[in-house]
Amino acid sequence: MPEGTVHEAEVHAVLSARSKPRSNGTIKKKVVGLSAALVIALVLPQVVTNTYWLGLLNFLIIYSILCLSLNLILGFTGLLSLGHAAFYGIGAYTTAILMTRYHVGFLPAMLASAMLALVFSLFLGIPASKVRGDYFTLLTIAFGEIFRLIAQAWIGFTGGAMGIVGIPIPKVFGMPIRTETQFYYLGLILLAITFVCLTIIVQSRIGRALIAIREDELAAKSMGINTPWYIIMAFTIGSFFAAVAGSFLAVYQTTVTPSNFRLEESCLMIIMVIVGGMGNLWAPLAGVLIMTLATEMFRSLAEYRMLIIGGIMMLVLLFRPQGIFGSSAFKD
Amino acid sequence: MLKVESLVAGYGNIKVLHQISIEVGKGELVAVLGANGAGKTTLLKTISGLIKASAGTVRFDNADITRYPAEKIVGAGISHVPEGRNVFARSTVLVNLEMGAFLRQDKAGVKNDIEKYLAMFPILGERHAQLAGTLSGGEQQMLAIARGLMSRPKLLLLDEPSMGLAPFLVNEIMKIIKELHREGISILLIEQNVHKALKVTQRAYVMELGQIRRHGKSMELLESDVIQKSYLGEKQNPKRRA
Ligand SMILES: Nc1ncnc2c1ncn2[C@@H]1O[C@H](COP(=O)(O)OP(=O)(O)OP(=O)(O)O)[C@@H](O)[C@H]1O
Ligand SMILES: [Mg+2]
Numbered sequence: 109m110p111e112g113t114v115h116e117a118e119v120h121a122v123l124s125a126r127s128k129p130r131s132n133g134t135i136k137k138k139v140v141g142l143s144a145a146l147v148i149a150l151v152l153p154q155v156v157t158n159t160y161w162l163g164l165l166n167f168l169i170i171y172s173i174l175c176l177s178l179n180l181i182l183g184f185t186g187l188l189s190l191g192h193a194a195f196y197g198i199g200a201y202t203t204a205i206l207m208t209r210y211h212v213g214f215l216p217a218m219l220a221s222a223m224l225a226l227v228f229s230l231f232l233g234i235p236a237s238k239v240r241g242d243y244f245t246l247l248t249i250a251f252g253e254i255f256r257l258i259a260q261a262w263i264g265f266t267g268g269a270m271g272i273v274g275i276p277i278p279k280v281f282g283m284p285i286r287t288e289t290q291f292y293y294l295g296l297i298l299l300a301i302t303f304v305c306l307t308i309i310v311q312s313r314i315g316r317a318l319i320a321i322r323e324d325e326l327a328a329k330s331m332g333i334n335t336p337w338y339i340i341m342a343f344t345i346g347s348f349f350a351a352v353a354g355s356f357l358a359v360y361q362t363t364v365t366p367s368n369f370r371l372e373e374s375c376l377m378i379i380m381v382i383v384g385g386m387g388n389l390w391a392p393l394a395g396v397l398i399m400t401l402a403t404e405m406f407r408s409l410a411e412y413r414m415l416i417i418g419g420i421m422m423l424v425l426l427f428r429p430q431g432i433f434g435s436s437a438f439k440d
Numbered sequence: 441m442l443k444v445e446s447l448v449a450g451y452g453n454i455k456v457l458h459q460i461s462i463e464v465g466k467g468e469l470v471a472v473l474g475a476n477g478a479g480k481t482t483l484l485k486t487i488s489g490l491i492k493a494s495a496g497t498v499r500f501d502n503a504d505i506t507r508y509p510a511e512k513i514v515g516a517g518i519s520h521v522p523e524g525r526n527v528f529a530r531s532t533v534l535v536n537l538e539m540g541a542f543l544r545q546d547k548a549g550v551k552n553d554i555e556k557y558l559a560m561f562p563i564l565g566e567r568h569a570q571l572a573g574t575l576s577g578g579e580q581q582m583l584a585i586a587r588g589l590m591s592r593p594k595l596l597l598l599d600e601p602s603m604g605l606a607p608f609l610v611n612e613i614m615k616i617i618k619e620l621h622r623e624g625i626s627i628l629l630i631e632q633n634v635h636k637a638l639k640v641t642q643r644a645y646v647m648e649l650g651q652i653r654r655h656g657k658s659m660e661l662l663e664s665d666v667i668q669k670s671y672l673g674e675k676q677n678p679k680r681r682a
Binding site for chain 2: 313316317319320323324326327328329330331332333334
């Protein structure tokens with residue numbers, strides 16, 4: 109077949125180009141982009157010295173960790189979880205209780221918090237891997253509400269509606285973290301670790317499997333992908349990092365209350381991920397930035413805030429259904 | 441090679457398959473025919489482990505695979521190309537093919553196979569960088585078959601590969617099935633297009649309401665009165681066409 113040979117040559121070229129991890133140009137661009145972002149992030153507190161803005165940056169970091177981890181569940185695997193705030197809360201409460209009552213150091217407390225969230229997410233993930241769609245979402249809502257009710261009602265353990273106050277100053281390798289700037293750098297390190305871990309996961313065959321499950325679960329199964337296993341894995345890894353964010357919140361705010369972890373928080377995270385863009389690992393960060401700034405700008409208009417958030421989301425969905433930087437929605 | 445014995449399966453409390461027994465020998469090309477809702481898709485899903493059997497056995501290469509999870513069945517050498525072109529719509533043709541080789545470790549072999557199937561399905565070769573969801577129906581079906589082949593199966597389960605395709609493309613698909621058969625892959629083919637299916641296959645089973653009603657050599661079934669009457673109708677009567 110004469111045409112066949114032309115084809116083979118062409119295909120061969122494409123395949124050998126692909127077999128190198130990535131062409132030099134894109135690698136360079138990525139490295140340049142990442143280093144620029146890193147430099148900006150590192151010098152930011154030298155430029156922004158106002159505590160109000162620094163505080164805002166710290167919340168940006170917390171939401172960034174939350175939305176990166178939610179994106180693994182929502183964007184990559186296609187599971188609409190409304191329980192992310194609960195894992196965030198499990199992280200925050202565990203750290204708060206361990207540090208205030210049992211004088212555990214910050215890093216061990218954070219690790220314990222994340223591990224506990226992982227265990228809880230396994231309990232939720234195993235039944236959740238058997239139900240899909242609306243039922244999965246309902247299950248996560250129920251879990252989030254149960255968590256919040258326990259936090260509110262079990263006064264002896266969680267402090268009830270008042271929450272836990274007076275969480276001690278965290279020490280990282282002996283260094284106390286007190287100022288907004290110090291918290292900023294601690295948060296930045298946690299965000300960087302989250303980003304690197306999730307990047308590695310997403311670019312491995314695990315990421316491939318998750319995308320396949322999102323695209324077509326039946327086909328993914330018939331490719332030999334153990335779908336429940338990968339769904340549980342995405343869910344537990346995402347919850348693990350949500351707890352890391354919660355742990356940071358606890359020491360940063362020095363208090364945790366049930367109202368930090370309401371269903372609205374989960375909704376806000378989902379909106380951030382959708383606005384930023386799903387599927388693409390870092391795209392939700394754009395959503396975090398826009399939505400945090402928007403909520404801050406309209407803080408004085410407390411009643412209208414949700415209206416404005418909803419308005420932004422609808423505009424994005426109308427004009428860019430795949431999110432600002434997303435790649436997972438269909439363009440036709 | 442594949443031996444299904446007294447298989448019972450269904451969804452929840454609903455039994456769809458009642459004591460199904462079929463066999464596919466090494467290198468054989470076998471059809472399962474039947475009306476809508478007969479349980480053909482359910483049979484394939486049960487063989488490939490997407491549904492659990494409630495009774496009966498599925499044996500493959502002398503191993504009892506009845507209770508194997510789906511991924512172990514793929515590993516054992518059975519590839520199921522599901523009904524209805526389930527391609528990964530937002531991934532490219534190439535990525536779809538790579539996903540078909542999910543369980544394989546031999547990178548070089550995977551690369552060779554991709555080249556092989558892109559050459560075997562030239563239309564996919566031309567469109568290797570295109571998103572699968574933007575392919576035409578026929579192209580998506582070719583991709584689904586090629587992707588199913590990427591796991592290097594010994595047995596290929598094809599669920600209505602010609603569904604919804606123009607006659608020209610149906611012939612194209614049948615040609616490909618014959619070619620794969622010549623390469624030595626055993627194939628279990630489900631088809632609504634009874635006439636075409638009986639022409640390419642060696643043996644066939646006729647399913648009705650979850651049971652095997654008839655089976656035999658495809659050529660003989662093609663001649664048989666019952667099949668003529670109930671499945672081929674007048675339009676597709678081979679004698680009239682010839
Ligand atoms: N997920 C399901 N839950 C409950 N019943 C189902 C399910 N899938 C199929 N059935 C039922 O099982 C029976 C057999 O369906 P199946 O899809 O196996 O038929 P089929 O022979 O493949 O039909 P077709 O030619 O239309 O594809 C039908 O009565 C159908 O309604
Ligand atoms: Mg069917």
